[in-house]
Amino acid sequence: MANTRMAMTLRNGLSISKPKSTSNVLAIGTDLIRNVLFILFLLRWTRKSVLQLRGRGVFGTVKDLYLSFRRFSYALFLRAPGVRSKVQHQVSEAIVNLEKKLVPQGPGVSRFLTLPREGWTEQQVKSELETLGEMKHTRWEEGRVSGAVYHGGNELVKLQLDAFERFMVANPIHPDVFPGVRKMEAEVVAMVLDLFKAPPGAAGVTTSGGTESILMACLSARQKAYAERGVTEPEMIIPETAHAAFQKAAYYFKIKLHTVSCPSPSYAVSIRAVSCLINSNTILLVGSAPNFPHGIIDDINALSRLALRRRIPLHVDCCLGSFLMPFLHRAGFPTQPFDFTVKGVTSISCDTHKYGFAPKGNSTVLYRTAALRKYQYFISPEWSGGVYGSTSIAGSRPGALIAGCWASMMSVGESGYISACHSIVGTARRLETAIRENPFLKDDLLVMGKPLVSVVAFTSSTLNIYDIADSMSAKGWHLNALQNPPAMHVAVTIPIVKVIDQLIEDLIAVVEDEKERERVRIVEGKGKKGEARGDSAALYGVAGSLPDKSVVVQLAGGFLDTLYKA
Numbered sequence: 355m356a357n358t359r360m361a362m363t364l365r366n367g368l369s370i371s372k373p374k375s376t377s378n379v380l381a382i383g384t385d386l387i388r389n390v391l392f393i394l395f396l397l398r399w400t401r402k403s404v405l406q407l408r409g410r411g412v413f414g415t416v417k418d419l420y421l422s423f424r425r426f427s428y429a430l431f432l433r434a435p436g437v438r439s440k441v442q443h444q445v446s447e448a449i450v451n452l453e454k455k456l457v458p459q460g461p462g463v464s465r466f467l468t469l470p471r472e473g474w475t476e477q478q479v480k481s482e483l484e485t486l487g488e489m490k491h492t493r494w495e496e497g498r499v500s501g502a503v504y505h506g507g508n509e510l511v512k513l514q515l516d517a518f519e520r521f522m523v524a525n526p527i528h529p530d531v532f533p534g535v536r537k538m539e540a541e542v543v544a545m546v547l548d549l550f551k552a553p554p555g556a557a558g559v560t561t562s563g564g565t566e567s568i569l570m571a572c573l574s575a576r577q578k579a580y581a582e583r584g585v586t587e588p589e590m591i592i593p594e595t596a597h598a599a600f601q602k603a604a605y606y607f608k609i610k611l612h613t614v615s616c617p618s619p620s621y622a623v624s625i626r627a628v629s630c631l632i633n634s635n636t637i638l639l640v641g642s643a644p645n646f647p648h649g650i651i652d653d654i655n656a657l658s659r660l661a662l663r664r665r666i667p668l669h670v671d672c673c674l675g676s677f678l679m680p681f682l683h684r685a686g687f688p689t690q691p692f693d694f695t696v697k698g699v700t701s702i703s704c705d706t707h708k709y710g711f712a713p714k715g716n717s718t719v720l721y722r723t724a725a726l727r728k729y730q731y732f733i734s735p736e737w738s739g740g741v742y743g744s745t746s747i748a749g750s751r752p753g754a755l756i757a758g759c760w761a762s763m764m765s766v767g768e769s770g771y772i773s774a775c776h777s778i779v780g781t782a783r784r785l786e787t788a789i790r791e792n793p794f795l796k797d798d799l800l801v802m803g804k805p806l807v808s809v810v811a812f813t814s815s816t817l818n819i820y821d822i823a824d825s826m827s828a829k830g831w832h833l834n835a836l837q838n839p840p841a842m843h844v845a846v847t848i849p850i851v852k853v854i855d856q857l858i859e860d861l862i863a864v865v866e867d868e869k870e871r872e873r874v875r876i877v878e879g880k881g882k883k884g885e886a887r888g889d890s891a892a893l894y895g896v897a898g899s900l901p902d903k904s905v906v907v908q909l910a911g912g913f914l915d916t917l918y919k920a
């Protein structure tokens with residue numbers, strides 16, 4: 355009886371303690387999981403903090419935090435009820451003024467917002483096309499535009515039109531239907547690879563422009579890092595002067611972007627800063643040959659040594675340098691290493707539609723190996739429409755553009771490109787010399803760095819550079835305003851070569867006018883470098899100086915919207 359009671363008590367005890375034991379295990383397990391997750395969280399952010407400190411340094415990290423706090427505080431200020439309404443009113447007013455400048459208005463302006471009920475005659479269409487072509491614009495035909503139009507001459511345009519007509523309906527997505535286009539595209543890539551001294555086994559593709567070439571190079575690097583190293587949080591290191599297409603690639607492909615300073619007086623990327631930022635997530639280093647803002651060639655040799663030592667791909671953006679960089683030496687100008695002879699260079703972007711004089715919509719991206727090119731391919735093997743593959747972003751592409759590019763390259767040839775390089779770069783050196791040595795310019799304008807190719811950038815410590823840009827615009831010139839630091843540049847093209855003396859003469863006149871205004875301000879006791887007045891000043895001098903760039907983003911967005919207002 356006693357044994358039975360003990361057994362029952364024991365059973366009761368066991369039945370009571372069992373759920374307690376289970377709940378204890380669950381509690382311990384929950385605590386353990388929570389602690390593990392917390393530890394992983396701490397490790398993740400500790401690693402990020404260490405990488406930040408290592409990459410930017412203590413002072414750089416403090417500066418980044420300060421700038422972030424400043425941007426955040428200013429953004430809050432802009433959202434304050436009274437301020438927000440005023441800012442929105444001014445932004446709206448600026449966008450309306452922009453529309454007035456860009457969108458034709460008033461009597462005599464025809465708008466076509468629906469299809470004509472009956473198709474127009476050929477003569478009607480040609481007449482309207484002529485009207486559209488004669489709309490008021492900056493006279494690029496007279497060499498008044500910096501860059502933008504990389505014209506190879508009227509005879510070359512006629513040849514391009516013949517190529518267009520012959521291959522107007524061609525689409526390289528169907529190589530069996532248009533074998534001639536496939537052949538021309540392959541030959542364009544082969545010729546550009548040869549220009550950049552690619553090794554055996556190198557490969558490339560054509561694209562729609564420099565932006566797509568850069569996007570593809572970044573995508574290839576990201577996919578390579580994921581496939582070969584398992585990198586899931588990719589990072590890319592670029593100079594602050596690198597083309598904005600790298601920022602677009604980072605935005606599209608979810609790549610963390612590190613921008614590195616390009617300090618004066620060289621304005622080339624800081625190699626030491628690049629080295630500090632490299633970590634296990636780095637998928638790509640970038641250098642420009644030359645960069646767009648200042649026309650400076652980064653130290654590709656030094657970047658190559660870093661890339662080789664850390665086993666990271668190195669991309670050289672030669673979109674602007676295109677067919678000038680490969681011919682600098684043969685045209686009698688100094689140059690720097692930039693192509694595939696530099697061992698660490700794994701990819702290069704080159705625009706055939708710039709100084710290759712091909713029709714707009716042509717570029718190339720080149721790889722040291724065919725394996726690197728495959729990382730940019732898209733292939734869908736199970737699509738119900740059949741196996742689908744494309745080499746770049748676009749599927750269907752205009753074969754006429756490829757034909758125009760091939761015809762241009764074959765027509766100009768090496769001798770033609772050497773002659774063009776001599777003319778274009780020689781003109782850029784004349785402009786640089788005038789700014790450095792002309793007594794009316796040298797005391798007020800300062801050439802940025804030592805440009806070796808077609809772009810000459812300059813700033814001023816005595817005058818407002820944006821007023822100079824706007825005054826040149828008033829004289830009919832369309833030059834490029836820059837920021838960070840405030841500056842402007844001229845990208846020399848064949849049309850500019852013919853009018854360089856007029857450009858220098860107008861620049862002297864504008865500088866003298868601005869100096870006279872400054873003298874008047876000083877006499878009136880208002881101090882030097884008065885408030886800038888024109889459009890460039892409004893965008894870069896005023897809005898561009900704000901800590902929070904949301905106003906600039908709104909203005910730029912308004913500009914983009916305006917492009918589609920019929």
